Amino acid sequence: MPGRTSALNDNINVMVMLPLNNTYLFSYPRVSPAIEYARKTLERAELFAGLKFSVHYENSACGVDALYALVDTPGDERPNLVLGPVCEYAAAQVTRVASHWNIPVISAGALATGFRLKISETSEYSHLTRIAPTYLKMAETFQAIFEHFAWRTAYLIYDDDKDERNCYFTMEGVYMVLSDYHIVTDFAVLNSQEERVDADGIITSVYGSEVVIMCARADTVRDLMLASHRRKLTSDSHIFFNIELFNSSSYGDGSWRRGDKYDNEAKAAYSFLNTVTLLRSTKPEFEDFSMEMKKSLQQSGIPVCEDCSAVNMFMEGFHDALLLYAIALREVMSNGLTKKDGLEITHSMWNRTFEGIAGQVSLDASGDRNGDFSVIRMTDPEAGTHETIMNYFGTNGTFVTMPGFKREWFSLRSAPEPPPPKHIEPSC
C-alpha cells in the first residue's frame, strides 16, 4: 500500500486451547472476553494497522484433547499462534508438537518447573513463552523472605489432587529454590479429594521446622491453622505461610469465616497467617479492563463477586499474550521475516519488557515472566482486616516491607524441636 510501509497487512490464525468447563478459572468462556479486548485494542492501534486476528477456540478439557485438536489440523491450516493450554500435561503435549512445527505458544499457565529448560538445542519446549509468573518465580519470593529473616528450615504441606496438580507443581518450585539455597525442607502431602484430611496429624510433624508453607484448598488451610493454633504453634515458634495461586480472591478479609462455631478461633489463628499471592495492580486502564470483563462474564452467566476484581491471572495473561505476540511479530516483519518464522517471533518476545493491561510485563531471557508478589496479613486482629505487608519484585529481585509490617510477626521466640522420624511412600 503506497505511503503505508508500516502496515502489517496479514491475518493471524490463532488457536486458543483452554477448557470449556467454567469450573476452571481459565475456561475459555472466562478468558475469551480478555482475548477479544486485546484483539480490538490491537486492531484499533495505528502501530498494528493491517493486522487481523482470526481467533478460534478448542476445548482442551485440561487434557489430551488439546493435542488431538492440533495434530488433526491439516498441514496448510495450522495456526500461526497457539494460546494455552494452561494445564501442565496438556501444555507439555501441545508445546512439543507446536515447537516441532515452528508455531509459537504463549500460555498464562504451564507454570511447572519442568518447562524451564527451553533454550537448549534439543528442547521440546523451544517455542513456549510463559506470560504469567511461574512457580519457580513465585518460589523466589520465599527465597528472598528466608534470606531476609535468616530462617533455615521449612515444612511444606500441599494438597495433591493427582489431576491438575497445581499445589504439587507449586511446591516442587518452592522445594527446588529453597534446596538450592540450602534450606532444610520436609513435607507432608495430602489429597483432600480422596481422603479426610487429618489436620492435627499433619501438624504434629511441623515441630522441627521454623516455617510452615501450605498450598491447599481454603477449607484445608483453615483446618491446618486451627490445629496449629490449638497446639499453640502459631505464636512464638513457627511462621505460617499460605500460597494463594491465581489471585482468585479466596483469601484476605473474612477468609477464616464459615459461619460455624470455630469462626472466632479461626480468626485468631489467621492473625498469624501470611499469604503469598500475586501483586495486585491498580492502574486506571486496568480498572476499565476489569469493568469490561465483569460485564462480559455476567452476560455469559458466569458468577462474579461484587466487591472484588473479576480479573484473574489467566484473563490478564492471555490478554497480554496477544499484545506481546503483535509487538514481536511487528519486529520480525520489519526485518523481512513473516508470521511463519515462529522461532524468531518467539525469541523476539523473550527478554522484553512491555506495558500490559495491569502494568509492566517483563519476560526474562528464557521467555518466562518475572513475577511480582505480595505477602498479605491480618493487620487488625479485632476487625480481621488484611493488608499487604511485603512486596517482592522479581525483575530486580528486590524485597520491600510496607507500612503495616511489624518485625515481631516474623521473629521466632523459641527454637523448634527436632522432627520425629517419618516415612514416605516412593511413588509420589
Place this chain on the structure above:
Amino acid sequence: MPGRTSALNDNINVMVMLPLNNTYLFSYPRVSPAIEYARKTLERAELFAGLKFSVHYENSACGVDALYALVDTPGDERPNLVLGPVCEYAAAQVTRVASHWNIPVISAGALATGFRLKISETSEYSHLTRIAPTYLKMAETFQAIFEHFAWRTAYLIYDDDKDERNCYFTMEGVYMVLSDYHIVTDFAVLNSQEERVDADGIITSVYGSEVVIMCARADTVRDLMLASHRRKLTSDSHIFFNIELFNSSSYGDGSWRRGDKYDNEAKAAYSFLNTVTLLRSTKPEFEDFSMEMKKSLQQSGIPVCEDCSAVNMFMEGFHDALLLYAIALREVMSNGLTKKDGLEITHSMWNRTFEGIAGQVSLDASGDRNGDFSVIRMTDPEAGTHETIMNYFGTNGTFVTMPGFKREWFSLRSAPEPPPPKHIEPSC
C-alpha cells in the same frame, strides 16, 4: 482370487519406532532381524497367503522424535500398525496419537504401570498391546514369593537415571503390588550416573526390613552385596533379591567377578543373592531363531556373546508382535472388517493365547502379556554356578520350586531391627 477365499490380499504399512543407537538393547538394528524373520514366516504361511508387510523404521531416539515421525506423516500415508516405542515417555506420546487415529500399537516395552488403564472409554492408550511382561506382571512374582514365605517388610533400592528410568518404573510396579498386599515398604533411590553410590550408607537403612530388593547396574549390585556381606546382613536376618530386567545375561555364573581383590568376597556375598528374571525358553524352534539372530547381528557388526543367547526380550517380543497382529487381522477380516479397523484388531489381539517364537504367549483381557519369571541363585558356592530355583507362571498365578531349591535360603533366623529415622526429598 477364485478358489482362494481365505487369501488376505492386502499390504500392511508397518512403522517401527525404535532407537538407531545400539547402546539400547532394543535398537532397530538389533530388533529388525527378528521382525524380518517374522515377516518371512508369515509370508510363507498358507494361513496368511496374500498378506504383505511394508516395514519401515523410524529412529525414535528413545524420545520425542517418535512422536514427530508420526504427526508428520500425511493423513493418507499413516501406518496401519506401529511397532514400538519401547521407552516409556516416547511410547506414551506415540500411543496417545496412534490411539486417536485408530492405529494399533504393539510394543515389547512401555512396561510402566501408567499404561495399565487401557480399557476405559477415555483412555489415551486404548490401542496399545504389550507383548512383553510388564513391570506389574513381574511384581506379581514378588507377591507370590512374599506370600509363600510370609514375609511382611521390604526395602527397595533402585537406580534412577532420570532418563529411561527403567528401574524407577520397575520399582513403581513392585511398590504398587506389595502395597496392595500390605507389605510395609521403604526405599532408597540412587543415581549412579550422577553421583558416587554410597553402598554402605544405603545398606545402613535396610536393617528394619526382612527383604531387600535391588534394581541397579551390575557394578552397583556388587557394591551393595559387598556392603551387606561386610555388615553380616546376608546370612540370617535378610533376604536379598536383584531384578534383572531384560534377559540381558549380566547375571548368573561369574557375575560377581571383576578381576579385582574383592572377587572372593563378592562371590561369597553373591551366594546369598537371588535374581528375578524372565523365564528362559528352550523349545527347538527358538534355537533356530536364536542362531539366525546371532548371525544377523554379527553381520551388522553388533557384538554378541559366545556362550549365551543373542536373543533378548525385545527381539522375541517384536517378532511375536507381527505374528499376533497377523492372527488378529485375519480374524477381523473374516468378519468383513479391514486393516483400517484398528480398535477391533487391537481387541482381537487381547485375551488371546498363541504360539510365539519361544513358547506360548498369553495376553490378558487388557492386552498385557502374562509373564513367566524365574528366580536363579548360586547353588554351588564353591564352583559359583547358578541354577533356576523357583518359577512363577503368570497365566495361572502358580509358583513352583525347582530341584536345586533349599528352604533354608529363605528362612529368617533373626528379627530385623527397627529402621533408623529417615528423610526423603519431595520431588522424586
